[in-house]
Amino acid sequence: MKTRQVGDKESLFHFWGRYLQKVATGLVSLLSGMGVTIRYFVSPDKIITQQYPENRENLQMMARFRGHLAMIHDENNQHRCTGCGICEKACPNGTISVLTAKDLAGRKVLGRYIYRLSQCTLCNLCIESCPFGAISMGRDFELATYDRQQLTFILNKTQGGK
Ligand code: SF4
Ligand code: SF4
Numbered sequence: 001m002k003t004r005q006v007g008d009k010e011s012l013f014h015f016w017g018r019y020l021q022k023v024a025t026g027l028v029s030l031l032s033g034m035g036v037t038i039r040y041f042v043s044p045d046k047i048i049t050q051q052y053p054e055n056r057e058n059l060q061m062m063a064r065f066r067g068h069l070a071m072i073h074d075e076n077n078q079h080r081c082t083g084c085g086i087c088e089k090a091c092p093n094g095t096i097s098v099l100t101a102k103d104l105a106g107r108k109v110l111g112r113y114i115y116r117l118s119q120c121t122l123c124n125l126c127i128e129s130c131p132f133g134a135i136s137m138g139r140d141f142e143l144a145t146y147d148r149q150q151l152t153f154i155l156n157k158t159q160g161g162k
Helices: 002-042 086-090 125-129
Strands: 069-071 096-102 108-116 135-137 152-154
Touching (some): 086 096, 086 125, 125 135
16 A cells, blocks of 8 residues: 555656646747747848748849759850750750750850750759859749740840840
8 A cells, every 4th residue: 555655656746747847848948939039029130031922022032042944144145055965964854955056167056055944843953964054043933824835945045045
C-alpha cells in the first residue's frame, strides 16, 4: 500500500513537472513572437513582407527570383552568346532551340535563340552550363497568358527578339 502511494506521488510530480515545462515553453514562444511584432511595429522600414498586388507598380523582385530565361545584352545591344548550343543540351525538356547562322566570314554565329516559357521549369541548368555567362533569369512576373504562342520568345534582341 505504501509503495503505491509513493508511485502516485512520483507520477503526480512528473505530471506537474511536464505541465510547468510546457507553460514555460509557451511563454517563451509567445514573448519571442511578440518581440518580432513589436520590432516591426517600431521600425516599419525593416518589414520585408510585400503588400502585393497593391505595390505591383514599383515591386522589385529579389535577385534570386527566377522569372524566365533572358539573354544579357550590353548598352550597345550586344550579347555574349556564341551559339555553341551547350545550354540547349543541358536543358532537360527541350525548352531552348539555338539556331545558328554564318557571318560574312563564314564563322558560325547565333541566328535565333528560341525559348519556350511554357515548357520551362526554371531549373537554372542552362544558366549554369553556359561557359560565357550569356544568359540569366529575368525578374519579370505576372507572365501568365491565355495564348500559349505568347510564351515563345526570341531572346537575342539583335535578331529582332522581344
Ligand atoms: S531553366 Fe531549366 S527548363 Fe528552363 S530553359 Fe533552362 S534548363 Fe531548360
Ligand atoms: S547561351 Fe551560352 S551555352 Fe547557350 S548557346 Fe549561348 S553561349 Fe552557348
